[in-house]
Structure formats: structure tokens, C-alpha cells
Amino acid sequence: MGFFRKIFQTGEGQQEKASGPSVKEPQQPSFLKLSANIDYLTKALKNSSDLKVRILNDGKAALLYYESLADQEKLQKKIFSQIESGRWEEVLDLPHGKHTENLEEALKTLLTGHAVYVQEGSTTLTQFEVTSQFNRSVEEPINERVVRGSHEGFVENVMININLIRKRLMHRDLTFQYFRVGKKTNTNIVLAFMDGIADPNIIEQVTNRIKSVTSDAIFSPGYMEEFIEDAPFSPFPQMMSTERPDRAVANLMDGRVLLMAEGSPTALVLPVTFFMFYQSPDDYNSRWISGTFIRLIRLMSFIIAIGLPAFYIAIIGFHYEVLPDDLILPVKGSINEIAYPPIVEALIMVIIVELIRESGIRLPQPIGQTIGIVGGLVIGDAVVQAGLISNLMVIVVALTAIASFVVPSYELSTTLRILTFPLIFFAGTLGFVGIVFGMLFILIHLCKLESFGTPYFAPVAPLRIKDLKDTFVRLPLFWLDKRPKDAKPVKSKAIGESREWTKIERQQKRK
Template identity: 60%
Template structure:
């Protein structure tokens, strides 16, 4: 995992900040005018910066109108101010003393109000942040049949609340930090103390604190900065917008990363098989869960290999076609002026164009484009003699198989891998497919995610931990946590069906 930087023991609630982003403190002076001039200058005289003069110029309140709530300003400040002298406001209200002008500016940017008066070497700040919260709904990208229908929203505090409601445990740790020198995006690192491997937590924190960029807009920015192999097509961190899936992974010993302004949770470390697991697998009986998961894993081979397999048969190995299908296949491709590789590439690109158009257009229009566009273009392209009927079927099955994966990131990876395998098969036939699959397998075995083998528990092989990979064993049989999380608490449960023996 690389050499870790030695750090002293910190309070779990202490915000994490990178050394390159720490600014020197600027003490509050006894001159009110000087303090106000410094704050307005640092905030570039922004039009939403409001100054309200009190006591004939001897006191002032400062806040950003776009971030502060007027009702909270009246409730938390003016009610206490109307009956209490300046110096006693600390004890009579929720005000907090701050003597650093840089820190005061930071809380102003969070929606707080600052109150200062002449002769004081500190200012009082009040939490008056306005909240514009969206309702908790099921995420569109991760639908399930059975299970919770709650999803994360764009507010990081609400997202943490959804996690804490499901884990009412004092060992659940939430650490905050700010990323982005200019945007100061609030990040939360979440894990279960006593279950998670401390080395994994330190590695995640080290990589996060090493990020030195002006802006962090979404978790996608964070992933590219901290993943092990940035040039691999495979995602190395698990994305989810579901609290129940997040809680399950945190209880397995993974570390979660939340960002303000995004409903997406990043989970690390991740393995290949984690992307094929869905909450439906565990909310259904194990027979059903196993059957559905086997279908998903089989779809991996269909999504990346079916067009290549068809091209190899048509171009190199016609003898493997059953005798009854020889004539239909031959008549289908006889009138096509292009080789099979051109057919496949044209159809795969058309499928991607229709899919992208369906996503970008409004929902009703996008659905219409997807259905009508696919039918009209498919029928027209066959009638024009550009693509054979069999190629239409092959590409359609490939597209459907790529959407079976519960993870959108892995689905995109499968569609990308289709292209190199098509080229290998058009060059060497079955030998090209075998060669491409070997390269893919070698790559998967070499990948790591925060020190965890990406293809675990298959490479290295751990038979005991195969209970939740290709098949989903009954829950009472899965007594141990997954090997890939390297949890310090290996046992997840004791024998839960001892009642049968009694």
C-alpha cells in the first residue's frame, strides 16, 4: 500500500486538512473598522455580503445574504442581543468566540453570522445557515424490487443522518475535511471503528490530504485522484446512492467517502465481484439471489465476447455452425458488402449513439428516441443491405447484457471492452478471443484497490470466501466478513440456527 506518513493521534471529530491548505492566522484587532475592512476586502466586496451597523457605528453584524437564513438571524442573534450586553452574549446565546479573522471568513462562507464591536479582540459567530433540502427518494440509477426505497440527496448532513439511522452505534466514525483550495468542498470519511482495518483508513486519509487542486466538484474528481490505477478501464471504487448498500459495505469493513453537493457515496476497497452484488440478492431467498447473480456474471461474458464470437465464426470458423443454420447464416451475409468487423463496429456505435441521445434528452422524448430509433434504424439498415439480421440480434443481446450490471461504471467498462475483442477476433479468430481474454484476466489479477487484490477471492484463491461471489450462500452460512476488506474483526456472526439442534 505504500509507505504511510506518521501522524499523531487526533480526535475523531477533528476536521482533516492538508498541510498545503493551512493558512496563517490573522488575529482580530480592537479596531472594528480594521476588522470590517479586512473581511470585505478578502470577500472581494461581494454584493451579497451584508453589513448592518448597530449602536451608532460601535457594533456590526456581517453575513452573506445568499447563505444565511433571515429567520435564524432574528431567532439566534437579535432576540439575545435585544436583552443582553455585547460581552455577555457568549453565555446568553449560541454564539461562539473566534479571534482569527481567517476562520471568521470561513464560517461566513458556510452561512454563519459574525458580530463584532469596538474594542473587542474577538467576534461572535452564530450558525444561521439556510437549508434548501430536497426530499429523500429512491435513486433512479439503482432500482430494487425488495428493500429500502430511500436514496442519498445532495446534502451531506442528511446523507450522514440516513447512515446513522441504520447504524446506531458509537463506533461509527465520521471525519470531515475540506478539499479544493478554492471551492473548499466538504468531504466526510465514514467507517466503523473496531471493524475497519486502520491501515486502510490511514491510506484513504493520506491520499485525500495529498489532493492539491483548486476545485472538487463531485466524487468523480476524488476517485481519479486517489485510485491505484488511473489508466485501467475498470472502476476501483464502488459507487452507490443507496444508504442500505452503503451500510452493508461499511459493516463489512469498507471506508465510505461522501462529498457535499452530491448524492454519491464512494466505497473502498472494491473488488470485481462487488460490482455484481445488489441489495436484491440479500432481500430475496438465497435460491433466487444466486440465480440472479449467476445471470449477471454470465452477462459479463455476453457483453464483451458475443460480437467477437460471431465475427470469429463467420470470418474464420464457419465449420462450427450447426448444419441446419448454415444456409440461413450464409444467405444473411451473402448480400452484405462489408466484412463482419465493419458491421459490428457500425452497430455498436449506433447503439451507443441511441443510448447517449436517450440520456441527454428529456425523459419522455428520450424513451421515444430509444424505442423508435432502434426499430426504425434497425429495420432500415437491414433492408439497405449494410448489416445482416444475425448481426442485429448479436449486437442487441450485447447491449442488453451490458445493462444487467447493477453498477453504471462497470456497465460502461463492458461496452468499452467490446471494441478491442472485436479487433482481436477479426484478426485471429478464436485465437484472438483467447488472447484478448488472457490479457483481460492478467490485468484483473494485477489490479489492486487500496492494497486489496481486485479479483479477490479468486486471485489469490480463498475457497472459504467464495460464499458470496458466484453464488450467494444462505446468510446464516456467511459467518465471516469478506477477505478483501481485510477487516480486523473477521467474524460477522455466530451460528444463527442453533435452535434446530434444540
């Protein structure tokens, strides 16, 4: 880790500088002369063409706003209706106006879509919220579809996202904190948590990391993720992204923290564990038996996705003896005519699958589906007929790709695809011994990794038997009476005696 820091010049000195005392907000007192205020604001905003300066009251007042950000209907309703009636003095006293005497503050509000009213002989600048809103409708996220449950998803407007959360969690302890991050972009970052449930130490830790970010541009939570995560060189994601309000609220009630940003429909959940990426809202919206069955299938897909190609290569290259006698001849016949060793076969097929997957994402949807069909059927059949790849290798790689799709989280799905390559090399050089070493490296890394002070492989390492009730299996909800300890909640009790009625009914039957 230190070696990479020295190479890329991201050492401790820069981190200490970033986490030092924050720079004070610039101050520039406003002037009594109207022209001086206008000159200062227009020069600071580089005389942009979409910055409008409306001279009013025979040159004694002016209204400044960006026509690209301001809503003309709001301007007319809030300001011009008063001005047209001749009530100039009342503009400063309008209830929806905010006053300041700092020109730098007025600059920031102009850039957010506000209008600034300036008057001759007065140092008071009045700011009006007239920002135009272009919002996408609330729809179900494409990447997180469910069979049962809510079909609402976050949008790019962070205020709408907060509204979706508050509608589901109407409690006084729900808290939102705003931050402005990015020297140039000035992005609004929102931190959400349940006061009295979330760990104050984690909240303080996240707040300090957000404040230490000194980048010029922050566009989305994905930008923030690399700045504040514990181990940026780990292939495993240490924050879980979601576009579902119901999933976000469930994690808030577990004592976790939510990170959102203006302009992005994605919310980051932290701290997280490895097993959280295999949980889906469908597990809790369906009965616990079916939810447990589906979750076990997902966890099995982890082994298949990263280990199946390596397992096949190890058998073909080193360990023929593990095959049953009835399978040796068919397997031998399928690879007899292939000129390449199995490791080359696997690399070729895995890369082809990745190319097909990426092209299907980038192309328009109808064409993308066609590419998937053509790539899966035509190309797969053609390479087998040409004798370049064995038919068994096509089956193995296809099963591997399907297993990677089972993961509910796109980030972890990408991680599994990346881990396939080193395991292929281990298996191609050392056989089963190489696979064991590769799996041990992954397991050791998972046990060592942390997410904001929380063990990443909890509740397996360290072992917490009580938290296993919602890990490999999903037991009935009335048994999940305590919040998971990995979130470090202040209040661990989550459910009381919810099935007390069963005892009453038994007593009545006995009578």
C-alpha cells in the same frame, strides 16, 4: 504507465510534493477597531454585492453575513431578537455563538453561511450558524432500484446522509472524519468506517491520499476517485459508487470504508473487488436460491457483453466450420448481400447503439423513451432493409446491449461497453485466437489490479475457497458467518450460532 506520466507531466516529483507537509492555516489576528475588521473582511471577500454589513448599536458593532447563504428567520431568532431588546452585551455570550480572534477563520465561516458579529474595542469575533437549507426529499435512487428492501436514497446534504447511516447503524464504533479538500471550493469530504472492524492501515492510507490532494476544485466523490485510486489508467473502477444507505451500511459492516462529499448523493465504497459490482441488495432481500440464480445470470452477462460481437465476427470471418450444417445456409444468406466485412458492421452497429443510449439519457424522459423506441425499431429495421447491416448483426448487438444493462453498477457497465471495441478488433484480425488473447489480457489485468492493497479479482485470484460462498453464488446468510478477507477486517467473525434453535427442536422431537 510511466510513459503516460512523462507525456502528461504527472511524475513522481509532483506526487512527492503533493504528499509533503501540509500548508499551515493562515492567521490574521483581529483588530480593536471595528472599521479595521470590517475593511479586512470586505476586501478579502472582494466587496461582493451579496455580502451584507449591518451597522448596529449606533456604529459600535456590526454583523456581517452573505444574504445568499444566510437564513433570515435564523438571523432574527438567534441575533436580532437580542439586539432589538437592547441587550447588546449579551450577544457575545449567546450559547449558540462561537468565538474567535482570527479574521481568516471568520472568513471561512462567512463562506459557509455563518454570520459574524464584530464589536468596537474588542478583538473577539462571534460566529453564528444561520445557514439556509434547501434539501431534496429522501427518495429511492433512480439508478439502483430494488424489488424488495429500503426505498431511501442519499441526497446532496451530507449531514442528512450521515443521519440515514446512523439510523441504520446505531453503534458507538461508527466513526466519521471530516476533511476540507479543494483550495477554492473548500469541499467537505467525509470518511466513514467502523472502528474495530475496518483495517487501520487502509484508513491511514485513504486519509493520507485525501490529504495529498492539492486541486483547486473538488466537487464530488467522482473528482476524488481519480486522485486517490491505485490505477487511474485501468478501465475497471476501483471504487464502487452507491446512493443507497442500506448498501453503504452493509459494506461498512464488512469492514470497508465509505467516502462522501457535500453536494453529492453518491458515496464511494473502498476497497472493492470485481465481484462486488455484480452484487445487488435484492440478492440478500430475497431467498438465497433466487438470489443465486439472478447473480449467475448477471455474471453470464459479463461474457455476453464483451464477447458476443467478437465471437460472431470470428465465426463469420474465420471459422464457418463451427456452425451446424442447418445454420450455414441461413447465415450465409443473411450476410451475402452486405458490402462490408463483419468487423465494419459490428463497429457501425455498436456506435449507433451508443448514440441512441447517450441521446436517451440527455433528452427529457418522455422524449428519451421515444428515441429508444425509434432507434431500436425503425433504425434497426431500416438498416437491414437497406442492406447495410445483416439481421444477425442487429440481433447480436441488441443482445450485447441488453447484457450490459444487467450489471447493477453503471461504472462497470461502461467498462464492458469500452472493452467490446478491442475484442472486436482482435476477433476481426485473428479470429478465435484473437479472442483468446484479448480475454487473457483482461484476465491478467484483473489478477494484477489492486484496490487500496486488496487484490481486485479476489477471492478467485488469490483463491480463497471460504469467500466463494458469496461470489458466484449467494449461500444462506447463516452460512456467511465470517466477513470477506478482501476487506481486511480486524474482526472476521460476523455471525454466531444463529440457528441454534434447530438443534433444540430436534432434541425435543427425539424425547
